[in-house]
Amino acid sequence: MKNKKLDAAEVWKQMEDLAAPQLRLSVHERAVYTYLLRHSRIEGKPRLRFSIGWLRRGAGLTIRAARKAVRGLVAKGALRMIGRGREGHLVEVRVPEEIRGVRAGEIAACRAARARELDNLEEADFLGSPELREAIHRREGGRCFYCGRQLSPRTRCLDHVVPLAHLGGNSYRNLVSSCRECNSLKRERQPSDFLRWLYREGRLSAGELSGRLRALAGLGAGKLRPALAAAANGKWKLEIRKGVREGLRRRGSRSKVEG
Numbered sequence: 001m002k003n004k005k006l007d008a009a010e011v012w013k014q015m016e017d018l019a020a021p022q023l024r025l026s027v028h029e030r031a032v033y034t035y036l037l038r039h040s041r042i043e044g045k046p047r048l049r050f051s052i053g054w055l056r057r058g059a060g061l062t063i064r065a066a067r068k069a070v071r072g073l074v075a076k077g078a079l080r081m082i083g084r085g086r087e088g089h090l091v092e093v094r095v096p097e098e099i100r101g102v103r104a105g106e107i108a109a110c111r112a113a114r115a116r117e118l119d120n121l122e123e124a125d126f127l128g129s130p131e132l133r134e135a136i137h138r139r140e141g142g143r144c145f146y147c148g149r150q151l152s153p154r155t156r157c158l159d160h161v162v163p164l165a166h167l168g169g170n171s172y173r174n175l176v177s178s179c180r181e182c183n184s185l186k187r188e189r190q191p192s193d194f195l196r197w198l199y200r201e202g203r204l205s206a207g208e209l210s211g212r213l214r215a216l217a218g219l220g221a222g223k224l225r226p227a228l229a230a231a232a233n234g235k236w237k238l239e240i241r242k243g244v245r246e247g248l249r250r251r252g253s254r255s256k257v258e259g
């Protein structure tokens with residue numbers, strides 16, 4: 001078994017969406033499986049040696065329930081028993097996509113769906129809904145993207161990094177949370193020119209300037225994706241779709257937006 005670095009979020013989704021329902025894992029089996037995964041694969045170790053006492057304490061089960069869950073997981077292919085002895089059990093812990101009973105087609109479909117979500121994110125008009133606008137403000141952590149000043153809902157606005165007149169759009173790569181002063185001072189200037197001007201004016205230190213220029217490059221490269229709350233994912237999908245529709249309707253209308 002390869003021991004490549006795992007994407008823990010991906011493994012967790014596959015476990016909830018595919019492994020648990022398809023293998024019909026019991027509550028105890030789920031508790032044991034996630035506990036063993038956490039101490040093996042998530043730590044980069046394909047195999048794990050453990051005692052039933054350790055497992056039972058960690059998973060919050062009786063000894064009997066822990067033993068039964070281990071047997072169940074071996075039978076379902078989630079664990080491969082390599083050895084059992086005085087030093088405890090030695091098992092190979094499989095991630096969902098390595099378990100024979102978990103259908104590979106569905107895993108591929110899950111990946112494709114997530115890739116589509118990302119595509120949607122790229123196309124979304126982040127001025128299209130209050131929630132998406134808020135996501136941009138949240139990404140900046142309540143500070144002006146340019147001067148770093150602390151913002152409040154009354155003093156903030158969204159600024160087009162590349163002005164709309166220069167073909168900037170409403171993507172998350174081109175919108176930042178900014179104070180009203182920076183928004184009006186920047187006008188049609190290029191963002192890097194504006195940051196250097198702030199430095200010359202003494203509003204940014206040299207270190208802050210280079211930090212802001214790096215952030216600017218990351219923004220354009222798509223590295224500053226607004227975090228979409230996992231718990232509200234379904235809602236976000238809806239918001240993004242709405243944002244895409246709005247974007248098609250009124251692309252390129254304003255350069256500053258309240259919010």
Ligand SMILES: [Zn+2]
Nearest residue numbers: 144147179182
């Ligand atoms: Zn500012």
